[in-house]
Amino acid sequence: MSDVRDILELETPPAPEITKEIILGNQDKLKKKPITAKVSKRPEGMNREVFALLYNDKKDAPPLFPTNPGQGYKQMKAKLGMRNVRPWKWMPFTNPARTDGAIFHHWRRTTDEGTEYPFAKFNKQVPIPTYTDTEYSQHLQAEMWSKPETDHLFELCRRFDLRFIVIKDRWDRARFPDRSVEDLKERYYNVCGILTKARAGSSHEGKIYVFDADHERRRKEQLKRLFERTTEQIEEEQTLLNELRKIEARKKEREKKQQDLQKLITAADAQSETRKAEKKITKKKMQQLRPRIDPNAVETAGIKFSDFKSSGVSLRSQRMKLPASVGQKKTKAIEQLLHELNIELNPMPTEEICHNFNELRSDMVLLYELKMALATCEFELQTLRHQYEALNPGKYST
Numbered sequence: 170m171s172d173v174r175d176i177l178e179l180e181t182p183p184a185p186e187i188t189k190e191i192i193l194g195n196q197d198k199l200k201k202k203p204i205t206a207k208v209s210k211r212p213e214g215m216n217r218e219v220f221a222l223l224y225n226d227k228k229d230a231p232p233l234f235p236t237n238p239g240q241g242y243k244q245m246k247a248k249l250g251m252r253n254v255r256p257w258k259w260m261p262f263t264n265p266a267r268t269d270g271a272i273f274h275h276w277r278r279t280t281d282e283g284t285e286y287p288f289a290k291f292n293k294q295v296p297i298p299t300y301t302d303t304e305y306s307q308h309l310q311a312e313m314w315s316k317p318e319t320d321h322l323f324e325l326c327r328r329f330d331l332r333f334i335v336i337k338d339r340w341d342r343a344r345f346p347d348r349s350v351e352d353l354k355e356r357y358y359n360v361c362g363i364l365t366k367a368r369a370g371s372s373h374e375g376k377i378y379v380f381d382a383d384h385e386r387r388r389k390e391q392l393k394r395l396f397e398r399t400t401e402q403i404e405e406e407q408t409l410l411n412e413l414r415k416i417e418a419r420k421k422e423r424e425k426k427q428q429d430l431q432k433l434i435t436a437a438d439a440q441s442e443t444r445k446a447e448k449k450i451t452k453k454k455m456q457q458l459r460p461r462i463d464p465n466a467v468e469t470a471g472i473k474f475s476d477f478k479s480s481g482v483s484l485r486s487q488r489m490k491l492p493a494s495v496g497q498k499k500t501k502a503i504e505q506l507l508h509e510l511n512i513e514l515n516p517m518p519t520e521e522i523c524h525n526f527n528e529l530r531s532d533m534v535l536l537y538e539l540k541m542a543l544a545t546c547e548f549e550l551q552t553l554r555h556q557y558e559a560l561n562p563g564k565y566s567t
Contacts, residue, residue: 258282266292297327298364308363314356318345326357355382430542437535472531486518489526495534502537503530 211220256279261272264286300309305316321344325336333350340348358380365377398406472495474488491500507514512529516522558564 255280262286265289295330297323298361299323300360300364304364304367308367309360311356319356319360321345322353322356351382351385354380354385426542426545430546433535433538433542437539472527472534474527484518485520485523486515488523489515489518491530499534499537503533506533
């Protein structure tokens with residue numbers, strides 16, 4: 170067939186490429202496309218919630234006719250029982266909280282007839298003590314209070330349940346002198362305390378409430394002043410509070426600097442004493458005491474180098490690597506000092522050189538911190554000197 174096509178000069182279709190699938194006969198399986206579930210598209214303008222109600226979990230088509238399964242959140246018809254209705258009756262009642270004997274009427278079940286008014290339990294009354302003429306003459310006499318005035322006070326306390334603001338408002342100013350709320354409270358609680366002690370005798374162990382009238386007057390006076398402040402006074406107080414916070418912050422910062430400086434001085438003194446003691450020891454004795462120099466055994470005051478004892482195999486040059494706690498400023502200061510001393514930044518990492526090089530850089534960091542602390546102290550001293558000269562013109566501090 171191919172020869173005929175060549176004679177007639179017809180185009181021959183390209184031969185299919187021979188692959189493993191053609192040989193094994195799996196080509197038809199590969200051509201089958203996976204069946205994907207048809208996704209229904211929400212119509213334009215329809216809310217998502219309304220569209221979700223049209224389909225169920227299986228994505229079935231909506232029904233053509235409305236259905237009523239008979240189940241819902243509420244029932245359309247009320248289910249009335251067949252039992253007899255409990256009878257109600259219009260009946261009178263009295264309120265035990267009233268002392269005038271008033272009679273009222275309301276609807277109640279016939280089974281509740283004769284029972285006490287249910288809201289009578291909310292009638293709570295404060296127990297107000299009473300006293301006799303003998304008790305008053307023996308214990309309750311006072312220079313500023315007479316007996317009729319005290320009787321009138323306790324009568325108002327029983328009437329208004331110790332509401333002293335109302336008692337002051339209803340005070341009989343025509344018969345008695347005007348009294349403040351603190352005076353009324355002080356007299357009432359003093360009488361109650363005296364009666365409790367007199368009636369209990371020596372066996373009384375409970376606490377007696379003591380009203381401090383002077384403290385209450387001062388408290389109200391302070392509240393009055395606080396309420397009557399002007400806008401300028403409020404702003405001035407806020408400014409003073411802000412200044413106080415700044416002063417406290419500066420104080421804490423100064424104390425922290427003093428602690429850091431003290432640590433630096435202590436570390437420098439300890440290091441200098443250690444070196445003086447080492448110089449007194451002879452070289453032979455030093456070799457006997459420490460035949461091998463351990464660079465990690467020396468606790469440096471300025472830099473704490475990493476310990477590679479338990480980290481497996483490591484290079485000796487890693488012992489000279491500065492830890493991450495050393496900042497960039499200190500690193501640059503160390504490099505500058507090494508450059509001034511004509512010392513290489515990365516010398517040959519022998520064991521002795523590692524130990525001495527780490528100790529040298531630790532001393533450099535300690536020297537750098539001492540210089541910074543000294544500069545800070547000199548600056549603060551100069552600032553205080555200028556402030557003193559500004560506050561005291563003509564006087565110069567030495």
